[in-house]
Amino acid sequence: MTFEEMIGSSGEWLRGTGPEAEIVISSRVRLARNIRGFRFITKMDTAERAACEELVQRQILDAKVAQPLLYVPLHKADPMDRKVLVERHLISKEHEDAQHQRGVAIGANEAVAVMVNEEDHIRLQVLQSGFQLQEAWRICTRIDDALEQRLDYAFSPQLGYLTACPTNVGTGLRVSVMLHLPALVLTRHIEKVFQAVAKINLAVRGLYGEGTEASGHFYQISNQVSLGRSEEEIVKNVEHVIPTIVRYEHNARQTLLAKDRKRLEDRVWRAYGMLKYAQLLPSDEAMMLLSALRMGVHLGLLKDVSLRTVNELFILIQPAHLQKLTGRALEPMERDVKRAEFVRSKLNPQP
Amino acid sequence: MGMKCEVENCDNEATVHLTEIREGKKHETHLCERCAAEKGLPGKAHFTISDLLAGIASQAQAQAQKTRKGGKEPVCPVCSTTLSQFQSSGRFGCPDCYTAFKDDVLGLVEKIHDASQHVGKVPRRVSTDVSLQKDIRQLQLDLKRAVKREDYEKAAALRDQIRQLDERLAAGEEQAPSAAPEDKDAGAAGHGKKKAEGGEKKGGAQPVTEP
Numbered sequence: 001m002t003f004e005e006m007i008g009s010s011g012e013w014l015r016g017t018g019p020e021a022e023i024v025i026s027s028r029v030r031l032a033r034n035i036r037g038f039r040f041i042t043k044m045d046t047a048e049r050a051a052c053e054e055l056v057q058r059q060i061l062d063a064k065v066a067q068p069l070l071y072v073p074l075h076k077a078d079p080m081d082r083k084v085l086v087e088r089h090l091i092s093k094e095h096e097d098a099q100h101q102r103g104v105a106i107g108a109n110e111a112v113a114v115m116v117n118e119e120d121h122i123r124l125q126v127l128q129s130g131f132q133l134q135e136a137w138r139i140c141t142r143i144d145d146a147l148e149q150r151l152d153y154a155f156s157p158q159l160g161y162l163t164a165c166p167t168n169v170g171t172g173l174r175v176s177v178m179l180h181l182p183a184l185v186l187t188r189h190i191e192k193v194f195q196a197v198a199k200i201n202l203a204v205r206g207l208y209g210e211g212t213e214a215s216g217h218f219y220q221i222s223n224q225v226s227l228g229r230s231e232e233e234i235v236k237n238v239e240h241v242i243p244t245i246v247r248y249e250h251n252a253r254q255t256l257l258a259k260d261r262k263r264l265e266d267r268v269w270r271a272y273g274m275l276k277y278a279q280l281l282p283s284d285e286a287m288m289l290l291s292a293l294r295m296g297v298h299l300g301l302l303k304d305v306s307l308r309t310v311n312e313l314f315i316l317i318q319p320a321h322l323q324k325l326t327g328r329a330l331e332p333m334e335r336d337v338k339r340a341e342f343v344r345s346k347l348n349p350q351p
Numbered sequence: 352m353g354m355k356c357e358v359e360n361c362d363n364e365a366t367v368h369l370t371e372i373r374e375g376k377k378h379e380t381h382l383c384e385r386c387a388a389e390k391g392l393p394g395k396a397h398f399t400i401s402d403l404l405a406g407i408a409s410q411a412q413a414q415a416q417k418t419r420k421g422g423k424e425p426v427c428p429v430c431s432t433t434l435s436q437f438q439s440s441g442r443f444g445c446p447d448c449y450t451a452f453k454d455d456v457l458g459l460v461e462k463i464h465d466a467s468q469h470v471g472k473v474p475r476r477v478s479t480d481v482s483l484q485k486d487i488r489q490l491q492l493d494l495k496r497a498v499k500r501e502d503y504e505k506a507a508a509l510r511d512q513i514r515q516l517d518e519r520l521a522a523g524e525e526q527a528p529s530a531a532p533e534d535k536d537a538g539a540a541g542h543g544k545k546k547a548e549g550g551e552k553k554g555g556a557q558p559v560t561e562p
Contacts, residue, residue: 034446043430043444119442141472153474154446157481159460160469162446166460169449171471191366191384228466 001068001108003081007324011088011110011127014315016307018130022298023246025178025218025311026127028089029136029235031144032163032172033122034154040164041100041117049117053101056116059150065114065143066107073103080329083320089127091115112143119164120172122147131246133175133239137231160227170227175238178207179245182217182295183252190219193245201225202238207314216287216314221245253299268296272305276347280333281340286317305347313346356383427451483520487513 013026034040038052057071074082074095082096090113091104102117115123124147126140154162160170168174184190194204207218221241223234256264271292275281281289294310296302315321322338323330330338354365363383371378382390425434432444434452443449449456461467473481490513497506 036446039430039445040443042440042442043432144472148474152476155474155477156446156449156469157473157477157484158468159449159456160471162443162449164442166441166443166456167463169460170464170466170469173471188364191364225464225466227460227464228468228470230471233470 001070001106003070003072006070006106006110007084009109010312010315013089013110013127013129014308014311015129016311018128018132020242020246021130021307023180023249024131024242025180026129027131027133027136028125028127028176028178029133029140030123030125030174031140031161032120032168032174033124033144033147033151033161034163035121036152036154038121041119041121042164044100046100049101052121053103053117056122056151057103057105059147060105060114060116063143063146063150065105065146066112068108070106071103072106073101075099075101075103080320080323084324087315087318087320090125092118092123094119112139114143120168122151131177131242133177133235137175137235141231167224168226171229171231171234173226173231173234174222175235176205176220176222177238177242179219179221179242179249180217180291180294181219181245181249182291183256184249185217186256187252189248189252193219193248197221197241197245200237200241202241215284216291218291218314253295257299264299265296265301267292268299268301272296272302272347275343277344278340280336281317281343282336283317283319283339286339286343287314290314290317309346313343316346317343354381356386357381358383358386361386425452425455480520483516487516487520490516 013028015021016025018024018027035052035056038044038048041049044052061069061071072081072085074085074091082091085091085104086093086096088110090106090110092115095102095104095115095118098117100117102115104116105112105114107113111127113125113127115125124140124143126136126143128136128139156162161172163169163172181190181193184193197204201224203222203224205220205222207215207220221238223238226234229237271289275286275289275293290310290313293302293305294307297305297307297310316325317339319330319335322335322342325342326338355361356363356365357380361383363385365381366384367380367382367387369380369382371380426432427444427448428451429447430444432448432451434455437443437448437452443452457467490509494506494509494513497503497509
């Protein structure tokens with residue numbers, strides 16, 4: 001698998017087919033691991049970083065954590081390619097911005113990604129489409145077992161897996177679910193969800209993680225505590241709240257349909273019209289329009305677009321993807337033109 | 352349904368509630384997130400975990416400082432990270448920092464996770480050691496009880512068992528990390544069991560002189 005081949009296809013998690021896929025976009029599980037005998041990234045010198053990256057890379061490839069597997073040495077990669085990987089949720093913003101020797105191993109259909117030399121030596125992520133936390137955890141722990149046979153993890157019987165930041169110590173596990181909640185936003189009930197979720201020690205973030213606003217009405221719900229509970233318990237804790245939020249969103253959508261059907265239909269069809277014919281599409285506007293379109297597709301208000309197409313558009317219209325598609329860097333204005341062009345080509349039947 | 356934001360023409364739900372005491376009188380303000388931000392009041396959830404962490408870390412450190420004698424700042428012997436460096440960045444320099452800053456770290460970890468003992472996966476290399484330590488602790492308890500009720504025969508047997516497990520633990524540490532952990536575990540467990548049984552018989556014949 002080459003980088004170009006990967007970009008040409010789209011991730012498994014965008015299929016839009018898993019359980020509860022109308023509302024639950026994806027389920028993600030990640031483990032933080034470090035190798036005994038190496039310092040953490042910030043304290044390493046160049047030689048130690050190189051040695052660590054080479055060791056981990058070799059073991060990931062030997063363990064065949066996924067087949068086929070693409071390894072991208074990020075320090076040598078084109079800056080635009082790194083941005084594309086962030087937009088695809090395969091590496092973090094920090095991993096993109098770093099300067100040192102580092103990489104990422106990406107499995108076929110992007111369900112598995114292993115960041116090497118991020119904040120921790122290993123950040124193993126499994127991403128599944130729809131509400132499939134158990135399946136994501138099952139794949140993740142199996143890969144972790146395979147790597148553990150080859151690498152000596154830093155571990156303490158009391159504090160568990162030792163990580164660069166004490167917020168990850170213990171299991172090193174972060175479990176998150178990405179939700180699309182437009183109706184809860186429209187009916188102004190989203191704050192209640194935040195409050196309820198915060199009460200049980202879970203965090204809410206936007207589409208691109210910590211500090212990003214919830215563009216396109218996407219919200220990620222994840223655990224905060226990683227110590228003192230088993231991995232299964234942590235997975236269950238997050239899993240437990242999702243059906244309730246999904247039910248609230250369904251109810252909110254039905255309420256909008258029952259009480260304000262014309263206004264809702266108008267919103268959806270206007271969005272569709274704009275997306276089909278606009279000549280300039282700024283990113284924020286495109287995200288909001290796609291959000292309305294996505295809800296319309298789910299409610300059956302509009303039948304000629306698939307959930308998968310809409311899901312993919314959310315990622316493919318991001319700045320780096322557009323520039324990769326065009327083959328050069330674009331000014332913001334040019335981007336809005338290209339974005340509109342690209343969306344039109346996807347939503348209008350080809351002649 | 353909750354309270355409405357008190358700003359004129361604003362229809363949002365009030366989620367920021369401020370109570371002030373001015374000149375001995377209570378004043379309440381109820382605003383939505385946006386109006387609160389416009390008025391320069393802090394909303395919720397606008398700071399990240401890392402921001403919080405730095406604050407908690409320095410708190411935990413101040414507490415540990417009080418109990419520490421000499422007032423010398425701890426330094427990690429492996430990566431030479433100082434405690435104050437950790438405090439300001441919220442990041443450790445290496446896995447050994449956890450041991451070097453133990454007094455400060457435990458308090459901090461407990462504040463973050465509301466727990467201080469790992470539950471969950473254990474690397475296979477370590478799992479034998481952990482279960483051995485657990486067994487040893489249990490045997491030591493049994494030994495104390497046996498001595499208390501003056502069952503010296505039993506106590507002697509327990510003492511031998513503990514000695515053997517201690518030896519295995521020490522041997523395991525020297526070997527780790529080695530290849531093929533599976534084979535090593537199986538071998539050591541079988542071997543240890545036989546030895547322990549042998550010890551019990553021998554211990555039965557020997558009187559214990561010192562409890």
